[in-house]
Amino acid sequence: MIVTRAGFLTTVQDLGRTGYRQFGVSTSGALDPFALRIANLLVGNHANAAALEIALGDLQLRFEDQRVVAWCGGEFDAQIGSRQLPAGRVASVQAGEELRFGRPRLGCRAWLAISGGIDVPLMLGSRSTDLRAGFGGFEGRALRDGDRLPLGAWPGSSPPATGVSSWSAPHDWCSPAKRDAVLRFVRGIDWFRFNDVTVQRFTNQRFTVSADFDRMGVQFDSPELKPQETGDLISEAVAPGTIQVPPGGKPILLLQDCQTIGGYPRLAHVITVDLGVAAQLRAGDGVRFSEVALADAHRLLLERELELFRIGLELQRTCKR
Amino acid sequence: MEIIPLGDSALVVRLRERFDDAPEETLDEVLRALRRIQEAAIPGVIELAPAYTSVAVFFDPVAMVKAGGPAEELLVWLATRIRAALNAQTAHRRFLTEHSRLVEIPVCYDPEFAPDIEEVARHAQISPKEVADLHSAAEYRVACLGFIPGFPFLAGLPRQLETPRRSTPRKNIPPGSVGIGGAQTGVYPLRSPGGWNLIGRTPLKLFDPARNPPTLLRAGDRVRFRSISREEFEAAPEAAISDR
Numbered sequence: 001m002i003v004t005r006a007g008f009l010t011t012v013q014d015l016g017r018t019g020y021r022q023f024g025v026s027t028s029g030a031l032d033p034f035a036l037r038i039a040n041l042l043v044g045n046h047a048n049a050a051a052l053e054i055a056l057g058d059l060q061l062r063f064e065d066q067r068v069v070a071w072c073g074g075e076f077d078a079q080i081g082s083r084q085l086p087a088g089r090v091a092s093v094q095a096g097e098e099l100r101f102g103r104p105r106l107g108c109r110a111w112l113a114i115s116g117g118i119d120v121p122l123m124l125g126s127r128s129t130d131l132r133a134g135f136g137g138f139e140g141r142a143l144r145d146g147d148r149l150p151l152g153a154w155p156g157s158s159p160p161a162t163g164v165s166s167w168s169a170p171h172d173w174c175s176p177a178k179r180d181a182v183l184r185f186v187r188g189i190d191w192f193r194f195n196d197v198t199v200q201r202f203t204n205q206r207f208t209v210s211a212d213f214d215r216m217g218v219q220f221d222s223p224e225l226k227p228q229e230t231g232d233l234i235s236e237a238v239a240p241g242t243i244q245v246p247p248g249g250k251p252i253l254l255l256q257d258c259q260t261i262g263g264y265p266r267l268a269h270v271i272t273v274d275l276g277v278a279a280q281l282r283a284g285d286g287v288r289f290s291e292v293a294l295a296d297a298h299r300l301l302l303e304r305e306l307e308l309f310r311i312g313l314e315l316q317r318t319c320k321r
Numbered sequence: 322m323e324i325i326p327l328g329d330s331a332l333v334v335r336l337r338e339r340f341d342d343a344p345e346e347t348l349d350e351v352l353r354a355l356r357r358i359q360e361a362a363i364p365g366v367i368e369l370a371p372a373y374t375s376v377a378v379f380f381d382p383v384a385m386v387k388a389g390g391p392a393e394e395l396l397v398w399l400a401t402r403i404r405a406a407l408n409a410q411t412a413h414r415r416f417l418t419e420h421s422r423l424v425e426i427p428v429c430y431d432p433e434f435a436p437d438i439e440e441v442a443r444h445a446q447i448s449p450k451e452v453a454d455l456h457s458a459a460e461y462r463v464a465c466l467g468f469i470p471g472f473p474f475l476a477g478l479p480r481q482l483e484t485p486r487r488s489t490p491r492k493n494i495p496p497g498s499v500g501i502g503g504a505q506t507g508v509y510p511l512r513s514p515g516g517w518n519l520i521g522r523t524p525l526k527l528f529d530p531a532r533n534p535p536t537l538l539r540a541g542d543r544v545r546f547r548s549i550s551r552e553e554f555e556a557a558p559e560a561a562i563s564d565r
Contacts, residue, residue, distance in 0.1 A: 021370040021379065023528075023536045024466040123530050133470045133511055135530040189325050189333060234340055235467070235474070237370060237377030241328045261372045261467035269328030272382075295393045297329035298382045302392055305383045 001067075001114070003147040007059035007101065011215075012118050012137035012149075013111075014050045017126035021260045027240065028128035028136065029256050030111055031215060031279035032176060034304065035072035038169050039113035041312055042070035042090045044154070049117030050127035052143075054110045056282070059101040063093045067151065068115040072169065074107020074177035074280050083164060088174030090165040107177025107280035108213075116152035131215060132257055167318045169311060177280035180206075183253075183270045184292045184300075188243065189236070190265035193228050201225060202251075202267065202289055209285045210250070215257035218281050224249035227265045238262040241270040241278075243289075253278055271297040273304050322407070324400045330382060332396065334358070334403060335375040340464070341504070344476040347374055348462055352541045354407055361406035363399065364388030371540045372465045373474075378403065423543045425561040426508065428457065428499050429554040430521040437487070437518035441501055444484045452520060453548055455479050456499075461506065461544040471510035471528030471536035475544055478506045490516035497522045499546070510536070521546075524557045 003010070015036065016029020030036035030053055037047045045051075052059075057076050070090045071078060078085040079100050085091050087110070093099060101110065120127050120138050129137025138149060168174070191199070205223050212219040226249045238244060242254045244264040253270060254262075255278065270278055271292060281287065292300075323335045336350050355369055355376050365385030370377045382395055390398045430438065430453035438449045445452065461477040468474075483504045491514060494500075498509045500517030509515060510527035523546075527537045537560055538544065549558070 018379075019368050020470075020535065021368055021377070022466065022540065023470060023534060024468065024472055025470045025530075025535065124533065124535060130470075130530075132513075133528070133530070186326065186329060189327060234373050234375075235465075236335075236372050236375050237327055237331065237333055239328055239331050239377075239379070241330075259468055260370060261465065266327070269326075271329050294326055294329060294396055298386075298392055298395050301329065301382055302386060 001064060001149045001151055002062040003060075003143050003145060003149065004062050004098065005058065005060035006143040006145050006147065007054060008056035010055065010059055010143040011053050011129040011131065012050050012120055012127060012143075013053045013129060014127045015048045016128055016256060017124055017130070017136070020124050024260050025124065026130060026132065026257050026260065028130045029126065031109060031256055032073070032111065032276035034276050034308065035174070035176060036111045036113070037308060038088070038173055038311065039070050039072045039111050040117075041315060042088070042169060043068045043113045043115045045113055045115060045117050049113065049152070050120060050137075051111050051113040051118065054101055054112060055108060057101040057103045057110070061099045063095055063097055063099070065095050065151075067093050068154070069093055069099060069112060071110050071112040072174040072176075073110030074104040075175065076104050076110050077102040078110075080164075085164055086168065088169035088171070090167070104177070106179065108282040109279050114151060116154040119150040119152040130257070167315070173307075173311065176276040178277060180286050180288070181277050181281065182288045182290050183274050183278055184290050184297070185243065185268040185270050186292060186294050186297055188266035188268040190227075190233070191267060193265045194225065194245075194267055195228060198225050198227075203291060205288075207251070207287045207289070209281045209283055209287065211283045213282060215255055217252045217254045217258055218278065219250055219252045220287070221250065225251055225267065227267075233263055233265060235261045235263040238266065239269070241272065241275055242266050243268045243270065255279065271300065273297070273300045324403060326396055327377060331377055331379045332399065333375050333377050334407075337374045340373045340476075344462065344464070348464060348476070348541060351376060355540075357406045357409060358403055361402060361409070363402045363406070365390065365399075370465075372467065421541075421543065421564065422539070423545065423563050424538060425545050425547050426523050426525055427549040427553065427558050428521040428523050428546045429549050429551060430456075431551050431554075434498070434522035435520045437500075438520040441482060441484045441518050441520055445481045447481070452482060455482055456506070456520065457546040457548045463538050463540050463542045463544060465540050466536060466538065469509070469511050469513050469528075470530075471538070473507050473527070473538045473544070475506045478504055482506075484518050486516040487518060490514055494519065495522065497524060497527075499523060522554070524554050525560050
């Protein structure tokens with residue numbers, strides 16, 4: 001598969017790298033693991049197959065053989081030749097055909113799964129690109145115009161006939177971008193270091209995403225949250241979802257490429273099921289934060305897993321028909 | 322000892338409130354806890370990572386429920402198992418021998434590689450040569466790895482060499498750069514931004530994703546720096562690793 005236009009920031013990602021945090025290696029991986037899993041499910045791949053994470057679109061790919069593709073994510077216009085390919089649908093692409101992604105109307109990222117997966121070598125157990133350390137994925141970097149990506153052998157039987165499927169994954173699942181998103185959180189380890197006024201500001205006010213947003217994290221311009229005295233803070237673990245507040249008071253929501261330990265107070269942690277919503281944020285977007293109990297975060301995660309399982313079953317039935 | 326949730330898929334086992342009071346004992350306690358939690362093989366636990374006074378435990382709540390954990394009280398369930406693991410009497414000695422490696426890192430303190438050695442010398446009111454001598458005479462211990470892959474936070478910097486971080490961080494530090502940041506010293510394994518004072522450079526590769534484990538150093542290792550000449554630097558010497 002040839003990358004005829006690489007777009008703003010397109011990287012190869014799977015579900016991420018585990019087991020190497022003790023060495024300071026980030027998890028990396030798709031910023032919305034659920035979107036990646038759905039897209040992989042739709043094309044008949046293993047859930048952890050490597051796919052493309054497309055940030056802000058403007059991507060064009062030319063296929064060298066017949067493949068099945070599907071994508072999930074923000075509101076993008078995707079086209080195979082002149083055919084529209086909506087999110088959550090399965091389509092067949094012929095050799096020589098082009099798949100194009102425009103810029104998103106809403107949201108920031110999309111995950112494109114291709115039958116057979118992207119066949120880059122495993123590095124420390126994952127095919128994900130670690131942009132900060134410059135390894136994994138395709139040559140440890142974002143894609144460039146003219147790159148030729150190796151695709152894996154498709155595990156399934158013969159691909160469906162040409163065209164776009166009428167069946168679609170549930171909308172909430174394949175399009176996680178929202179206007180005025182609400183991110184649910186559980187209290188952070190250093191919650192007690194912030195006074196009542198700051199904590200109320202965090203839960204009552206609307207935050208605006210700054211121009212500083214990437215795979216490491218999303219910084220918010222306003223409102224400012226001043227931490228109390230934090231002189232005795234010893235560096236400790238952070239994780240994707242952690243909201244840390246540097247001395248300047250502009251909170252940062254950490255994402256999958258974040259470092260493994262940090263020394264800023266951790267005000268809150270966005271719950272796992274909402275990380276996909278966070279992955280759609282871009283400069284200027286408004287966000288509110290809403291507290292949930294830890295048990296609720298776990299319940300929501302289990303419900304989502306069950307729903308994913310049901311979608312898998314439904315998809316199997318549809319394919320048999 | 323405290324067990325505190327870090328979001329819905331991780332928690333922190335904080336063994337002590339302070340590090341600097343007793344770095345050696347704290348580090349040993351953290352590494353002992355790390356080993357014991359590892360050995361407990363608690364279902365659903367994905368990985369562990371130590372940092373100064375704590376061990377972070379990352380877990381998959383879904384896998385934990387599948388293994389019989391109660392969905393509404395997962396944290397209590399996990400914390401109980403971690404406490405049991407920490408209180409278990411395990412073969413303590415085996416752990417100690419396993420982790421007492423001494424790694425010698427050759428460092429060239431030539432001015433070309435040490436743009437801030439003058440500043441560190443001025444701060445300590447000694448000569449740059451004395452900075453290099455003091456830095457390479459001490460024995461350090463890797464408190465943890467982080468910031469960038471393979472970056473060792475080393476405890477044991479001689480008091481005299483403590484120097485505040487640069488007010489303006491550098492955007493592009495060459496790999497192998499040896500720096501001092503406050504009371505700590507460390508080595509940048511990859512090209513990266515950073516605010517530490519640079520006093521030398523090692524030709525060693527501290528991070529290589531093609532190797533497993535990918536880092537030269539591990540938490541708990543003892544480290545010595547050996548001063549080398551420019552010629553030795555160019556000859557790209559190997560790391561000398563010995564067991565204690």
